[in-house]
Amino acid sequence: MITFYQKYGRTAFDILLIILTVFLIMYVFSYLFNIAKPIFIALVIFLLIEPLARFLNKKGLKKIVATSIAILLFITIVLGLVITIGVVFTSQIQHLSQLIPRYLDLLQVVITERTEILKGQIDALPVEAVEQLKSILVTAADKSSLLLSSLLLGIFNSLTSISTFVVNFIIGVILAFFLSVEINDWKRIAKEKTPKTFKNAFIFLRDNVIKGIVFYLKAQLKLISFTFVIIFSGLLILRIENAFSVALLAAVFDLLPLLGVSTVFLPWIIYLLIVGKTTIAIWLAVILLLVLAFRQIAEPKITGDSLGVSAFTMLSFMVISLSLFGIAGIILSPILLILIKALYDQGYLRKWIHLPKDEYDQEAVK
Numbered sequence: 218m219i220t221f222y223q224k225y226g227r228t229a230f231d232i233l234l235i236i237l238t239v240f241l242i243m244y245v246f247s248y249l250f251n252i253a254k255p256i257f258i259a260l261v262i263f264l265l266i267e268p269l270a271r272f273l274n275k276k277g278l279k280k281i282v283a284t285s286i287a288i289l290l291f292i293t294i295v296l297g298l299v300i301t302i303g304v305v306f307t308s309q310i311q312h313l314s315q316l317i318p319r320y321l322d323l324l325q326v327v328i329t330e331r332t333e334i335l336k337g338q339i340d341a342l343p344v345e346a347v348e349q350l351k352s353i354l355v356t357a358a359d360k361s362s363l364l365l366s367s368l369l370l371g372i373f374n375s376l377t378s379i380s381t382f383v384v385n386f387i388i389g390v391i392l393a394f395f396l397s398v399e400i401n402d403w404k405r406i407a408k409e410k411t412p413k414t415f416k417n418a419f420i421f422l423r424d425n426v427i428k429g430i431v432f433y434l435k436a437q438l439k440l441i442s443f444t445f446v447i448i449f450s451g452l453l454i455l456r457i458e459n460a461f462s463v464a465l466l467a468a469v470f471d472l473l474p475l476l477g478v479s480t481v482f483l484p485w486i487i488y489l490l491i492v493g494k495t496t497i498a499i500w501l502a503v504i505l506l507l508v509l510a511f512r513q514i515a516e517p518k519i520t521g522d523s524l525g526v527s528a529f530t531m532l533s534f535m536v537i538s539l540s541l542f543g544i545a546g547i548i549l550s551p552i553l554l555i556l557i558k559a560l561y562d563q564g565y566l567r568k569w570i571h572l573p574k575d576e577y578d579q580e581a582v583k
Contacts (some may be wrong), residue, residue: 224573231570239553243538247545258389263396266291270397284397288390425559430552440515441468444478444508451504455497471508478508530554 250257266287273283396403411419445468452460467478482505489498534554538546560566 227571228573235566235569239557242553243542243546243549246549247542250545250548255385255388255392258385259392259396262291262389262393263400266393267397267400280401281398284394287397288394292390421559421563422556425563426552426556429555429559433551437472440512441472443511443515444468444471447508447511448478448504451500451507455500457497467508471512477512478505 266284269290270280270284270287273286274280278286445464448467449460449464452464457463463481467481470480471478482501486498486501486505489495489501531551531554534550535547538550540546542549557566
């Protein structure tokens with residue numbers, strides 16, 4: 218045992234030091250995120266408006282005028298999307314949350330009828346076993362009804378209780394405006410005052426992490442947009458109620474690693490098969506297969522190897538980060554994973570982690 222600790226002690230220390238560094242970064246970021254949300258919102262808004270503001274500035278407009286035009290256009294687009302999408306989605310989610318208990322009541326009726334049929338067909342089956350099975354199924358349906366209704370009502374309440382976000386968003390817009398106007402001064406200060414070590418670190422992040430994340434986000438936006446269009450069109454053709462909200466929820470689930478639209482469609486299809494709506498279930502299965510086929514064909518071409526991190530690793534790290542640091546953890550976890558992958562590809566981790574001698578093939582760790 219002592220020999221084991223002697224051989225792997227330095228390696229374990231190096232790995233723990235890296236884990237501690239990652240934990241401290243996540244902790245500091247989550248703390249700053251909680252106390253300075255408007256600043257992070259301002260940075261996102263700045264990234265969205267600055268290309269247009271810079272373009273107009275190069276065309277001869279003063280920077281303050283160019284930034285004002287970009288901000289006004291951004292606010293107009295955001296308000297249009299929020300009013301159009303938000304009102305429809307909110308109303309449909311509320312309606313859907315009210316319909317779910319009715320759907321699950323129908324499921325209970327079907328379960329009861331099927332149980333009675335089963336009881337009549339199998340005389341050898343004890344009456345107590347049949348009643349217990351029926352009770353279990355009905356209880357499961359009741360709990361599912363409460364869970365789904367609570368989930369959808371929670372989404373509805375979140376959408377209708379946005380006063381804090383609105384305040385943060387307004388402050389973020391104001392901060393983004395001033396940041397865009399003063400960005401040249403900030404760049405000059407950063408160039409003159411930033412130590413070389415931090416400059417090199419920023420260049421590394423920009424070339425290996427930021428570009429990959431931006432490309433990945435653009436690719437995922439394209440994929441979920443196509444997913445939304447396919448699902449929404451199919452549901453409209455089938456004349457499904459609340460088609461917009463269902464398609465939007467499916468697109469959001471499609472963005473999550475390892476989950477996808479199957480999380481929405483499979484329980485729905487199973488329910489329809491149980492209650493006897495086989496035709497609609499088949500058509501929903503066709504829509505699901507179309508989406509999955511599209512993802513299989515389009516995803517490699519659109520995303521390529523933008524992240525280089527497996528879906529399982531990404532989702533696992535996001536789950537742990539969410540448990541430890543909340544929303545801030547979800548935001549930062551993909552960035553840190555891509556950074557660690559970049560550090561590994563560039564050979565930094567092999568320099569920082571001292572591996573035991575004669576334990577690995579040297580060619581394998583290069």
